[in-house]
Amino acid sequence: MPYAGDLTPQQAWDLLASDERALLVDVRTNAEWRLIGVPDATEIGGRAALVEWTTPQGLNPRFVDELAEAGLTPGDERPVVFLCRSGVRSVAAAQAATAAGFGPAYNVLRGFEGDVGPDGQRGHVGWRAEGLPWTTL
Template sequence: MKKRLTLVMVVQCLAFIFILSSFADSSIPKKKQTALGKYITAETAYAEYSKTPDTIHIMDVRTPCEYAFVGHATMAVNIPLYFQKPGLTDKNKPIMPANENFVARVEAKFKKTDMLFVMCRSGGRSAACINKLAKAGFTNIYNIIDGFEGDKDDKGYRTVNGWKNSGAPWTYKLDPALVYRP
């Protein structure tokens, strides 16, 4: 009888967890949502990092060219999810092959329990990265939902929020300890 009651309670708890996880935060655009459901703005990410820089890590998953030529957070480790190749696809999009070593490179740099704040340009690629890392066992990763450049304004320019627009420190200077090296 006790075993059956325990089994019923476990099934009910699992069903409850599943139902709760299916209610995604509707204020976060779908492409920026993650399996872990942890989100932070660039402004808040920098404020939190400033309080405990030894326990929070900032990771930038944009291409090495974006990291170098658009700028990056001064403390951000660059581990790209994709690389950019010359040319365009038939849909006029950049050719972006996946970094096959992405998870392995992150595992080599960080512990699965480390607190990571992950950014890309505007929050979509970082969500994809977090989902890959969650499958690999990482548990404490936040998506910087407005990314490095931020969201677009009504004229299509990336001037709304984002690391670069928030007053957080950024640079073009490359630190060999932070730059991705194949």
């Protein structure tokens, strides 16, 4: 596997809560952060970063640079947990981070709000649905 592996939202939170070096990185878009909400990292000392994987123009060409700006250093073995809407973009982000020497890099399964459910809505699974801390910007 080209990244450290997949974690359920609860496993991700448990890792973040138990390892003071671990960093949560939400790779959704600015619009998603503002309209849907973001994980609340207050209980883990604010160890979270918002780094877009994609922008309106396509893949974020500064993604790796922005990870470094968030405090990650290649080769330092600092756990990084990537989160997106449904757990797809975060896989790509974890792979890119691993290739750049960051990590171990993990993906959060089902993301912040999961795939569309039978009712045509999101939010039945994922970070929010599991009752993990979140807030609005």
